[in-house]
Amino acid sequence: MLKYIAQRLIMMVGILFGVLTIAFVLGRVLPNSPATLMLGDRPTAEQVARAEEELGLNKPILVQYALYMGQIIQGNFGESLRTHQPVLVEIRNRMGATIELTTLAIIIVVLVGVPLGVLSAVRQNSWADNLIRAVAVGGVAIPAFILAMVLQIIFYGGLNWFPIQGRIDSKILLDVPFAQVTGLFLIDTLLAGEWGAFKSAVSHIFLPTLTLSIVTLATVTRITRNMMVEVLGEEFIRTAFAYGIPSRRIYFYYALKATLIPMLTVIGLTYGYLLGGAVVVEFVFDWPGLGGFLVFSIVQNDFPAVLGTTLFLSGTYLLINLIVDLLYFVVDPRLRTQ
Amino acid sequence: MSETLTSLTAAQTQAGWTLRARAFVSENKLFMVGGVIFLLILLAAVLAEWIAPYSPTKIAFAQKLQPPSLDHLMGTDKFGRDIFSRVLFGAQTSLAVGALVTLGAILIGTPIGLISGYFGGKVDTALMRISDVFLAFPPLLLPISIVAAMGPGLVNAMIALAISWFPWYARIMRGAVLRVRKEPYIDAARAMGVGPTKIMLRHVAPNSLTPIIVQGSMDFGFTILAAASLSFIGLGARPPTIEWGLMAATARTQFLEHWWTALCPGFAIFLTVLAVNLIGDGLRDVLDPKHGISE
Numbered sequence: 001m002l003k004y005i006a007q008r009l010i011m012m013v014g015i016l017f018g019v020l021t022i023a024f025v026l027g028r029v030l031p032n033s034p035a036t037l038m039l040g041d042r043p044t045a046e047q048v049a050r051a052e053e054e055l056g057l058n059k060p061i062l063v064q065y066a067l068y069m070g071q072i073i074q075g076n077f078g079e080s081l082r083t084h085q086p087v088l089v090e091i092r093n094r095m096g097a098t099i100e101l102t103t104l105a106i107i108i109v110v111l112v113g114v115p116l117g118v119l120s121a122v123r124q125n126s127w128a129d130n131l132i133r134a135v136a137v138g139g140v141a142i143p144a145f146i147l148a149m150v151l152q153i154i155f156y157g158g159l160n161w162f163p164i165q166g167r168i169d170s171k172i173l174l175d176v177p178f179a180q181v182t183g184l185f186l187i188d189t190l191l192a193g194e195w196g197a198f199k200s201a202v203s204h205i206f207l208p209t210l211t212l213s214i215v216t217l218a219t220v221t222r223i224t225r226n227m228m229v230e231v232l233g234e235e236f237i238r239t240a241f242a243y244g245i246p247s248r249r250i251y252f253y254y255a256l257k258a259t260l261i262p263m264l265t266v267i268g269l270t271y272g273y274l275l276g277g278a279v280v281v282e283f284v285f286d287w288p289g290l291g292g293f294l295v296f297s298i299v300q301n302d303f304p305a306v307l308g309t310t311l312f313l314s315g316t317y318l319l320i321n322l323i324v325d326l327l328y329f330v331v332d333p334r335l336r337t338q
Numbered sequence: 339m340s341e342t343l344t345s346l347t348a349a350q351t352q353a354g355w356t357l358r359a360r361a362f363v364s365e366n367k368l369f370m371v372g373g374v375i376f377l378l379i380l381l382a383a384v385l386a387e388w389i390a391p392y393s394p395t396k397i398a399f400a401q402k403l404q405p406p407s408l409d410h411l412m413g414t415d416k417f418g419r420d421i422f423s424r425v426l427f428g429a430q431t432s433l434a435v436g437a438l439v440t441l442g443a444i445l446i447g448t449p450i451g452l453i454s455g456y457f458g459g460k461v462d463t464a465l466m467r468i469s470d471v472f473l474a475f476p477p478l479l480l481p482i483s484i485v486a487a488m489g490p491g492l493v494n495a496m497i498a499l500a501i502s503w504f505p506w507y508a509r510i511m512r513g514a515v516l517r518v519r520k521e522p523y524i525d526a527a528r529a530m531g532v533g534p535t536k537i538m539l540r541h542v543a544p545n546s547l548t549p550i551i552v553q554g555s556m557d558f559g560f561t562i563l564a565a566a567s568l569s570f571i572g573l574g575a576r577p578p579t580i581e582w583g584l585m586a587a588t589a590r591t592q593f594l595e596h597w598w599t600a601l602c603p604g605f606a607i608f609l610t611v612l613a614v615n616l617i618g619d620g621l622r623d624v625l626d627p628k629h630g631i632s633e
Contacts, residue, residue: 018471026487137368137619141611143563145570145586146604149593153601157594276478283571295571298486310475310483317476 001329001336008325012318019314023307024068077308082300087308096183097167098289102274105212113217117224122251139218144277148211148284155207162206165286169200208285216273223266227259260331268324272317369620375613383429392420394427394580403596412602416592425606427580435496436562440554442500444507451511456538469505485573495574499561510553514546552622559614566607582607
């Protein structure tokens, strides 16, 4: 087991190394050099030369690569060209918003998608199964930004129930400056006992979470169904039925337990989809997280910010998949003894 | 005598063919629905020049933000352009983008998978580790960062998507090759002195193509979706290109009061992706029976 964990860790470091290298190649070798990006339209040759020296671009490419790797390993992502703040500070200010959004979404996706998938598999080819499958096929075809706009038209334009911009009323943020302990407003407002601020945070996060959940729900439901169908065909399920164990216990305990490992994998992958989807959803809802920040940084040619954010999000994704891998040992005792 | 015989057999084959077609249609209803919708969209794209009631680019401020009516089936946008005409022309862009990106990913990924699977060993390890790195990025994030480096634009977005998508094909092809490689006819070819390049191109590749076709038909829809998302956040198509995601982005300033400006192109994306996915599902059931059972 330890050997396996060590192998996974080494592999993860290798992949991270590769990700950094790709990011470096993207940043330095492709036609738009960071120096010209920084200076904007039609810089003089002199300006370019000065900027290149500042950024260390006049050194040989391998030296640049080594310097870049050294800086990143020390956690130095450079300064944002737009705000002149260290990129790491910008990331820290925004990661709470993204983590809050994606975590809430994944909880909803698992709590709704898994039971739907089980139901669909247990009642195979019933009207419920067909309905769930039809909705799932349709669900993956909805663009996240269109769903977001539909929800905004209904719940803001029509009913005016939920706000569609930001994380919290900016007025509340000024009036009751609650301590941002975790960076997650839903938790921080509760810790501070600010009920009004909490309600504002909930109403702001509602539509972005709903959008993100719906577009990922279909995938999870579909995969759960397929895995359940497979497990339900196994002999130990038939044995359980023969023993007269209540069917609910069979479905939600024995069968579901057997699907836990592939399910964990799916949840890890889903988190990746959520991180990608969050870029679009944050953009539509002006959600002050890393996704929206990334888009604005790209449009404004703020390359250090783009690089830092991409690396941070990819690193998060890798870390989650590592945790998923380690959870295998918790879930399946057989793996522990190997 | 012999004439009646042949005509009988012809009639029988005819009947057999109709029966089989009918059986196929009734067993694959969703596939047929997807196929019909897709054909309509394809027709709309090809015939856009002739069936569009208005010019998709003609600005008419006097007509701006008209709700859907018989004159303007999907209303007009904030420049007074007919949205229905623009949606028709947008089909050209999206179908072309989906096809080219998927084809590009297949053309990059398939040879890599072929080489990896056929030679095995160090070549295999190296190529697969490289594609692992590409897969380590959260989906959509890799194309976004490639576009960030190359600069926004539809062509760059397409290149970025193809680069991000190729590892899937490399993996699928590798798996297929590993299966095919063990077949006796490959040994036979080798025993007859056929060189590795020819074995790969003539014997291994054609017999490994089914999963690539299935995956390609599924990805066609997802690349359309991804390209539209990139255009929507300002990293893909730019005016004057007519693209559905870009149309929705242009609508952002007024869609709350004038819903049709965003939802009509949005529905076009949905319908196209849905049709393509239904076809992909159907193809998988037909071409890949092993997968069909658990579906």
